[in-house]
Amino acid sequence: MSKNKVLYEGKAKQLFLTEKDDELIQFFKDDATAFNKKKHEIIDSKGVLNNLISENIFNYLGKNGVPNHFIKRLNEREQLIKKVEIIPIEVVVRNKAAGTFTKRFGIEEGKDLPGTLIEFNLKDDEHDDPLVSDEHIKVFKWANQNEIDEIKEKAIVINRLLNELFNKIGIILVDFKIEFGRFNSGKKVEIILADEISPDSCRLWDIKSNEKLDKDRFRRNLGGLIEAYKEVATRLGIDLSNF
Ligand code: UDP
DSSP, X not given: OOOOOEEEEOSSEEEEEOSSTXXXXXXXXXXXXXXXXXXXXXXXXHHHHHHHHHHHHHHHHHHTTOOBSEEEEOXXXXXXXXXXXXXSEEEEEEEEOOTHHHHHHTOOTTOEEEEEEEEEEEOOGGGTOOEEOHHHHHHTTSSOHHHHHHHHHHHHHHHHHHHHHHHHTTEEEEEEEEXXXXXXXXXXXXXXXXXXXXXXXXXXXXXXXXXXXXXXXXXXXXXXXXXXXXXXXXXXXXXXXXX
């Protein structure tokens, strides 16, 4: 699989074109950013762990009936994915209060929410990814009502499956961010899960100690990020012997 030019450069990943029009290579970098890039560091091997963890989770979701962009892992930092038109909305699913949510509503970190909450943020770094409603999404035509409904349904299913997965390995899924894209199979356009799911995009706490096993270790200068990501990978059954 030969890699062509960079199609997109994000904070933690790059997307490369391939010789196939409908496939891309997703490359995981070691960059860690927070607070809209105000904090930035290179954390050696983070990209390798996120590639492995995201592969594991996308395979699990695929086997459980969640269509997604993952095709196969190519090497330690790259995976082959289906090319989609990304819907420019970050879909955040929350089970417990944490992060920006605690500040917005004055709810203490770790409090169970009365129900699963789905929030949308526009992907717009220049304006700090503002929170948007279904109405904003429709009026600005980032997605139509059917797509919004489908995204919400998929987000609920993904949350259930991820809760089952992480519960079994002694991890609490506090919240996570996912992205969706439109995949054109030639016959129809389908909404599928895209991007990544990793400790960069989820809040994961050890069930016994509440220890943070995710990017909050970087955001809050707690140290031990790689050890935490390795712990998540090992509990997921990922073989790190070559790591
Ligand atoms: N998140 C993410 N990318 C972003 C913003 C948030 O992956 O650009 C994830 C974050 O890791 C957490 C969830 O989405 O698991 C909810 O994040 P929140 O809105 O609380 O913002 P944060 O406090 O992370 O800035």
